[in-house]
Amino acid sequence: MDVEMGAKDNRCKIVVVGDTQCGKTALLHVFAKESYPENYVPTVFENYTASFEFDKQRIELNMWDTSGSSYYDNVRPLAYPDSDAVLLCFDISRPDTLESILKKGTSLARQIGAVAYAECTSRYSENTVCDVFHVATVVSINHGRPPIPWAGPQPILKRISHQPPPTHIIDPAPKVRKDRAKSCVIM
Numbered sequence: 001m002d003v004e005m006g007a008k009d010n011r012c013k014i015v016v017v018g019d020t021q022c023g024k025t026a027l028l029h030v031f032a033k034e035s036y037p038e039n040y041v042p043t044v045f046e047n048y049t050a051s052f053e054f055d056k057q058r059i060e061l062n063m064w065d066t067s068g069s070s071y072y073d074n075v076r077p078l079a080y081p082d083s084d085a086v087l088l089c090f091d092i093s094r095p096d097t098l099e100s101i102l103k104k105g106t107s108l109a110r111q112i113g114a115v116a117y118a119e120c121t122s123r124y125s126e127n128t129v130c131d132v133f134h135v136a137t138v139v140s141i142n143h144g145r146p147p148i149p150w151a152g153p154q155p156i157l158k159r160i161s162h163q164p165p166p167t168h169i170i171d172p173a174p175k176v177r178k179d180r181a182k183s184c185v186i187m
């Protein structure tokens with residue numbers, strides 16, 4: 001996760017990438033609009049905002065939803081400049097989406113120094129979605145450091161573990177819990 005936090009305004013730009021239909025829009029919709037989108041509408045580019053108080057600071061997240069379609073491979077990178085965090089998403093019930101994001105995203109993750117891994121289900125648990133964005137926020141305001149000091153007593157961060165070195169991401173593969181998790185995020 002690449003993090004460059006504006007010290008004065010606490011504004012973060014978070015870009016969400018991953019294969020088509022892996023659940024990016026649902027993730028953002030649940031977090032920013034507190035509702036689950038029942039109908040699938042393919043995204044080209046979409047922006048969401050959310051503001052909240054975190055660790056006695058006012059945080060404003062500006063979240064960029066991108067298309068997972070290869071048709072937009074050339075325009076997607078236009079979203080990356082100035083981002084504080086890039087969420088590399090995959091669908092835990094579709095291993096091909098993990099392979100794909102690892103192929104496309106591992107060099108990006110290495111380049112930017114990915115720091116955390118989280119699972120969530122937008123459909124069944126808003127809390128798990130909040131976990132993802134809380135960790136993204138923690139890492140952002142910690143200037144890219146993984147959320148170790150936060151991982152203990154706070155249930156909200158329980159699911160979060162350090163991302164292993166990229167070569168270990170697939171082996172062992174993340175546990176598949178099709179009933180609960182849909183979207184997973186490597187930050």
Ligand SMILES: Nc1nc2c(ncn2[C@@H]2O[C@H](COP(=O)(O)OP(=O)(O)OP(=O)(O)O)[C@@H](O)[C@H]2O)c(=O)[nH]1
Pocket residue numbers: 018019020021022023024025026027037038039040041042043044066067068069120121122123124181182183
């Ligand atoms: N069961 C389940 N389905 C989900 C979940 N999140 C998204 N979906 C479904 O997966 C489909 C795709 O979701 P989107 O969020 O639109 O996927 P996307 O990654 O934004 O897709 P693109 O715009 O094509 O890149 C939709 O039918 C959603 O209802 C989830 O957590 N659980």
